[in-house]
Amino acid sequence: MTTPEESSSWSALQRVILPSADQTDTIPLYVDAGPASGIRLRENDELARTPKLPEEKLQMFSSGSRPARFEDLLSRQSMRVRSGEQISFGTYFNAFPASYWRRWTSVRDIRLVVETSGTGAVTVYKSNARGSVQRVDGRHVDGDATSVFELSLKPFGDGGWYWFDLAASSTDLVLKSGMWETFEVPRASGQVTLEITTMNKPDFCLNNARILADNPEALANVKEVLIVDQGTQKVEEQDGFAEVEKSLGGKLRIINQPNLGGSGGFARGMYESVENGSDYVLLLDDDIVMEPESIGRMLIFADRCRTPAIIGGHMFDLYNRSVLHTFGEVVDPFRIVPAQPHADMELRHDFGVANLRQTAWLHRRVDVDYNGWWMCLIPTKVIKEIGLSLPLFIKWDDAEYGLRAKEAGYPTVSLPGAAVWHVSWADKDDMVGWQAYFHERNRLITTLIHSPYPKGGRVLRESVQADVKHLVSMQYFTQHGRLEALQDIFKGPAELHKVLASKLPEINALKDQYSDAQLKENVDDFPAPKLGRGPVSGAPIGMPAKKDLVQWGIKTVSRQLVKNPAPESAERPQGFLAHRDNRWFRLAHYDSVIVSNAEGTGASWYKRDPKKLKSMLAEASRLHLRLFRDWDKLGEQYRAAVPEITSLAAWKKTFGLDGRNGN
Incomplete structure (x- = not known):
């Protein structure tokens, strides 16, 4: 009789990826150069407020990092490290979010496999919830080499990541591939319906369809790509649609329906995913650019969650692509407004200014109430039990659904390393x-x-x-x-x-x-405004003090x-x-x-x-x-x-x- 250990094998959890050729402005999210850690000066730090601090003193506190050279990126999985230089994969898309796997899955032991050619060193680091960086292990490599590191997830109860750095010595060092794996009994992967709701943004829809077609591995477990078209500028009528449809190998389906808002479009995706027998539906906004690797990462994570969970992706700013718009969202129960899970979180963090290793709050695990439906994976088991979206047209449908799922015992996880670039509402x-x-x-x-x-x-x-x-x-x-x-x-x-x-x-x-x-x-x-007819001259009008608001309101309304109004104002x-x-x-x-x-x-x-x-x-x-x-x-x-x-x-x-x- 075969034991579970004998039938088990190594399964991929997350592979190292690099930006595509048209995404040079996203390099800091994948890889950066410089030492393993650094100290970021904030505006309220004493040193940052000291005007006469010598420049050499300031350099002691800088990260020393610089952008990696784009010409050194050889493919989506490989890159060159030049002789004498060091590259870190302690980045948003390539560090391993150990605390999230520790909290929500049964995975407790993993391994990192790094394939290289050339001379240098592979060094593994980890962090804790406070953002403290610790060296874990390292190997000297020469020629074609495969470095394997056995790692435990047990110390990551409240936060922390794993990552590795490469340092080239006498010759260039080439990363051929990197993979985070776990040893487990083989399992069938869940099947997903990937659904995009659109309203007159056919160019975005076709672009994302092309991205999927160019990354066929992202479609491996996609049952169908469904576009719910609620606009008047139809996706099917755009130049290039037939070519895109063909490139997706029969997986693309268009549904035209009246404009029922985001909730109506996403509810249709939920409905169709239940009807076609999918295990999950992945809801996507139309005005996004996706990182296709996110699809596989979300599915792999969701398949291994101890309890069925809604898995959300993060959102980066489409027009400032190194800026993270939000890292997790909760609902303030007393005010019913979106709120930050932790007071020390930074809205719109720019990884081009401070990398993951330098930013302590990013190392604390963030537990959320909901995830925006710009990218959100929902198990059909959850849909069958708690229903589809409330018919709200737009606004609050995603937050309400997360709260409803949570009350039914199904958590939401905003998973680092899975994200889209979205038109920001900042x-x-x-x-x-x-x-x-x-x-x-x-x-x-x-x-x-x-x-x-x-x-x-x-x-x-x-x-x-x-x-x-x-x-x-x-x-x-x-x-x-x-x-x-x-x-x-x-x-x-x-x-x-x-x-x-x-x-x-x-x-x-x-x-x-x-x-x-x-x-x-x-x-x-x-x-044209009439000169001198403004309400006040002199200093700008400021907000009333909190203690004066009631009196200000009564006086102003009265x-x-x-x-x-002055007659001429009309x-x-x-x-x-x-x-x-x-x-x-x-x-x-x-x-x-x-x-x-x-x-x-x-x-x-x-x-x-x-x-x-x-x-x-x-x-x-x-x-x-x-x-x-x-x-x-x-x-x-x-x-x-x-x-x-x-x-x-x-x-x-x-x-x-x-x-x-x-x-």
Whole structure:
């Protein structure tokens, strides 16, 4: 009889990869040059604040690292280290996230296999949760060599990584391959449906399809590549589509459906993955560039999780590709807002400035509540048990799903080394305009379903505060959407599917009623501001102190209610505000002002209207009082409805697949 040990073999967990030829700006995420560790000076460090510190003293604290030479990257798996130089693979994509494997899988022992040619040394390092670097082992190599290092995951309870460095001596040293492996009984890999939801971004979709076709190993366990096209610029109608479809060997399928938002598109991917018998669905945004190696890494990790888990990939900034947008997300339970898991985390960390080895907080394992659906792998077992997405159109669908899965006993893991480059919203403002409706409604629905606090903690209070800020900022279109969101809460969960395709057109139809919603491409399309007609002269307007906010709000609202705008403000604006200066405490001082949008594509004319302020403020107060009074009843109603409105049957009806014509 064969024992498990006799039938076991070495299985690959993660291989060393290098950037493709068109991604020179991503090199710091894969490899960097210099010593094994370094000290990063932060702005608040004493040495960084010392103006007369000698330059030689500062050099003692610099990393000494530099970008690796692109011409030394020989393929996606191999590179050259020049004689006398040192290269580290202690990087985002090539260090091994030991603490994540220790926490979520049964793997406890691994090995690193490094194949080289030339003369030099291979040195293995590890870190702990505090970011302290420790040498583990090293080998001198000469000629063609295979270096094997047996490693344990037991010390990585709270954090830490493994990685290796190469140093070339008398001749160049070439890395031929590197692999992290574990010894286990062979297992079948789970099959995944890879689904992209798109809305008029066919060029992105085709680009990612080409990336997959150029990396066939990424498709090894992909049952099908599914594009749910909800736009008017159809992917199938683009030049080059037939070629891309052929290159994917019959795995590409297009589904055309009405615009049901992100939640409707991703729910379709969930639905189809259950129907076609996949073990997982991998949800992907359309406006991304994928690192195809991430697909295999997520599948390998998910297959070995002790409990079925949602596996998320991280997001890098598409237009600043060494910048990590977020390393993990949780929901603040008292406020129901996205929050950072740890206070010492750095938003938008730039690996081009400080590498993994220098950045202590990156070594602490980050446990999350959810992962954004720009790249998120969900087991179909989870879908069958807890349902599909809530029909929310956009906003809060991914966070709510993560919270729902967590309550059912299924965790979410944001896995380092798996990521996409995504159009970042760092320079967007989706709290104003048509998206404000969905933010307000869906945050309240998520709170009603999941908040552990009476009356939703601080959510209602903050909702009122947001109403006041938008109103004193003359953002009346935004506030109209927020009022509709409050009104629609009372219509109950049964309405969510009914309005999924119609709500956005309804909101956009209101734009003509509000000057702040009417975008013009050029500032010159507006009347020129009249010199000296600004609200204040002298120092810039600052935010009121926290202790003065209530008094400031009462005074400001009272002034805007009783004082009519200057007559000429309707004919000519008082000034122009760039988006970065577009803050409520500044806007509140104007009667009329031109404001540019976050994307830099245009500007709108904000005009103060006391009548709108009065009526909208009264309606907001009335609705919030009603919501406070009916909170417990509404919470029971929404919680009870979740199994039905997220079911395959409910979504099948919305997709038009219940006996009617559908795609």
